Amino acid sequence: MPSSSYSPSPAPEATEKKNKKNLSSLLDAALPFLRSEPHLVDPELPRMIAAIISVGAGECWHKDNCFLGHLTDVYRILKLWGAPDPVARCGLFHSVYSNSYVDLAIFDPAGGGRELLRSLAGAAAERLVHLFCIVPRQTLIHDDLLFRYSETELIDHLRQSQASVCRAREENLLDSSEPWRRKLAFVLPAGGVTVKHIKTGEDVALSRSIVATFLLMTMADFSDQLYAFQDELFENDDGRMDFSGNAPAAIWPGDGRPGLWMNSLSRMGAIYTLIVREEELYSHKKNMTEEEEEEQRDNDLALVVPPVFESCTMVLGREEQRAARDLYWEAMAAPAAGKKEMGAVEEMMRESCERNGFVGEPHLVLGQVYMGQGRYEEAEREAAEGLRLLLEWGSSWDKRMSWEGWVAWGRLILQKAKARSWPATSFGVIGLGLVRN
Secondary structure, three states, X not given: XXXXXXXXXXXXXXXXXXXXXXXXXXXHHXXXXXXXXXXXXXXXXXXXXXXXXHOOHHHOEEOOEEHHHHHHHHHHXXXXXXXXXXXXXHHHOOOOOOOOOOOOOOOOHHHOHHHHHHHHHOHHHHHHHHHHHHOOHHHHHHHOOHHHOOHHHXXXXXXXXXXXXHHHHHHOEEOOOOHXXXXXXHHOOOOOEEEEOOOOOOEEEEXXXXXXXXXXHHHHHHHHHOOHHXXXXXXXXXXXXXXXXXXXXXXXXXXXXXXXXXXXXXXXXXXXXXXXXXXHHHOOOOOOOHHHHOOOOOOOOOOOOOOHHHHHOOOOOHHHHHHHHHHHHHHHOOOOOOHHHHHHHHHHHHHHHHHOOOOOHHHHHHHHHHHHXXXXXXXXXXXXXXXXXXXXXXXXXXXXXXXXXXXXXXXXXXXXXXXXXXXXXXXXXXXXXXXXX
C-alpha cells in the first residue's frame, strides 16, 4: 500500500474534537442570545441585523417564522457550533440574494447589493453568501453527496476514518488507498468540484472546504426550519428527505409535529466529519504534484465540528427517528392527569429518548413527569441532559415552542429539581417563571 509519513497539525480547528462542553460553558455561550445582547457576540452584529430589518426581512414569511427570525436563528446556531465569523455571518445573510430553494432577494446583487453586503459583513462572508446563493444546493448536497453513501457505508467509513486518523497520529503513517479515502476522493476530489450557476448555467468552482462549509450551513439551515409541514409538502413519509414528492395543498403550519429530518442531518454530519478527517490527512501530504499545489484549497476556512450527533460521529437510522418522533407525539397528546396515564407517558418518553438520544425535548418532558412524582434526582438528570442537547443544537426540535422557551423551561426544571420543589396546584404551575443562575 502506498504510504507516507505524517506530522500532526498544530491547528486544532481542522481536526475532529469531541465538543463535550459542560452545561455551564454551554449556557455561558448562549446567554448573549437569550438576553438579546448581540454586541457581546460580535460588535458588528447589531449593525448587520439593523440592515436586514431595514430591507423588510421581518415582513417576509419563512416556514416556521419570518425571514428575519430564520436568519438570526441560523447565525445563532453556527456561532454556538463554533463557526468562524465569516461562516456565521454567511448564515446571517445566507439567502438574501435568493437561492435555489427560496425567492427572498432582499439584497439585489445586480443593484449594489454585493457592495453593501461586503461593507456590512466583510468580503470573506459576502463571497460565501454569493456562492451559497448561486449553487444548485439540492444537487450538490443531496444528489452528489448524501445519496452517494448508504447509511451502512457511512457508519463503516466513520469507523475506518477514525482508525486512519489514530494510526496517522500514533504511527506517523498515511495511506491514500484506504476505501473510505478513495470513495471520498471520488465523490469530492481534493481540488473541489465544479457546479452550474443556477441562473446563468456558468461553471462555478467550489473547493472541498467550501463544500464542507455548505454542508455545515445546510445542517444549521434545516435544523432551524424543518418540521412536519415540509414532510407533508414533499411526502417525506420514509424520512429520506429526497424532496421527490409534491403536495402543494399541504396546510400550513399543520399540527406542528417534529419533522423527519434528523436522519438526513446525521448523514450530512457524517460526511462532514469524513471531509474534516481527510482534510487533516491531506494537508500533511508530502511530495505534492504541481497540479495539487495549484489547487484552490481555501485552507484558511476553518472546519469546525459541531457538537450534535456526538460531534457528527453517529448516524440516526430512519426507522429510529420515526419511532422516537411518534412515541413523543403520542405521549404529548396523552391525557395529562392520573397516575396510570402519566405512567404511560413516562414509558413512551423513555423509549423515545432511547430511540433518538440526540434531541433535548423528550428529556425535558420526562423530567417534568419525574418532578410531578417527586423523583427529583431523576428529574435533575433528565433536565440536565435535555438542556445540554438544546444548547448544543441552538435550535428546537419541537418547534411549537421557540428554542429560547425550551431552554428557559429546561433551566427552570433543573433549578426546581435541585431545590427538591415542585408545585402541587395549577396556580403553582402557572406561577412558575423565574430562572436563576
